[in-house]
Amino acid sequence: MRVIPLTLDEANALVKEKHRHHIPVVGMRWAIGVMKREQLVGACIVGRRQARLSEQYMECAVTRLVTFGGKNECSFLYGAAARIAREMGYEKIWTEILESEPGTSLRAAGWTFSHLTQGGNYDRPSRRRNKGIYPEGPKQVWFRVLREASKKRKADRE
Numbered sequence: 001m002r003v004i005p006l007t008l009d010e011a012n013a014l015v016k017e018k019h020r021h022h023i024p025v026v027g028m029r030w031a032i033g034v035m036k037r038e039q040l041v042g043a044c045i046v047g048r049r050q051a052r053l054s055e056q057y058m059e060c061a062v063t064r065l066v067t068f069g070g071k072n073e074c075s076f077l078y079g080a081a082a083r084i085a086r087e088m089g090y091e092k093i094w095t096e097i098l099e100s101e102p103g104t105s106l107r108a109a110g111w112t113f114s115h116l117t118q119g120g121n122y123d124r125p126s127r128r129r130n131k132g133i134y135p136e137g138p139k140q141v142w143f144r145v146l147r148e149a150s151k152k153r154k155a156d157r158e
Contacts, residue, residue: 001034001035001036001072001073001076002034002035003032003033003034003035003076003077003080003084004032004033004034004035004040005030005031005032005033006031006032006033006043007031008025008027008028008031008045010031010033010043011028011031011043011044011045011064012024012025012045014033014040014042014043014066015043015045015064015066018066018067018068019064019066021098022064024064025045025047025064027047027048028045028046028047028063029047029048029060030046030084031043031044031045031046032044032046032077032080032081032084034067034073034076034077034080036070036073041067041068041070041073042065042066042067042068042070042073042074042076042077043064043065043066043067043077044062044064044065044077044078044080045062045063045064045065046060046061046063046081046084046085046093047060047061047063048060048061049061049094055091055092058089058090058091058092058149059090059091059092059093059094060085060090060093060094061093061094061095061096062078062081062093062095063095065077065078065095072108074105075104075105075106075108075109076109078095078105078106078109078111079109079110081093082109082110082111082144085146086146086147090146090147091145091146091147091148091149092143092144092145092146093143093144093146094114094141094142094143095111095141095142095143096117096139096140096141096142097139097140097142098137098139098140099116099119099137099138099139099140101140103140106142109144110144111142111143111144112142112143112144112145113140113141113142114141114142114143115140115141116138116139116140117138117139117140117141118138119136119137119138119139
């Protein structure tokens with residue numbers, strides 16, 4: 001297996017074709033694909049974290065990950081996304097998966113379980129969301145620390 005860069009259109013095409021419960025995304029920081037025997041068999045889209053209080057330029061999130069279901073493809077992409085994020089200077093990478101998913105690929109790629117969200121609908125009058133498009137149940141939140149926060153930013157947080 002090997003990693004290749006993808007455009008948003010290329011990655012979203014795989015999401016549209018193969019993702020079980022999500023639609024394509026509007027934006028990203030970067031996207032990668034996994035090639036197996038010269039065939040594209042998966043994609044990973046990394047974007048900004050949605051959490052308001054997160055360090056937007058020091059943390060990123062895997063917003064979509066999709067594969068054809070082959071062995072080790074998911075963990076390969078999660079691991080590659082973390083390595084690339086580290087090389088780009090990010091300190092932490094996050095993702096969310098459904099409560100019903102086992103998290104095996106994340107654990108294999110060195111990610112750590114953080115917590116389970118309460119779930120629910122994120123629709124607000126000031127920020128409309130399409131009901132029925134996204135799963136509304138609790139989500140597992142996973143992360144991987146890529147490097148320690150700088151001393152200056154640590155002091156700023158305290």
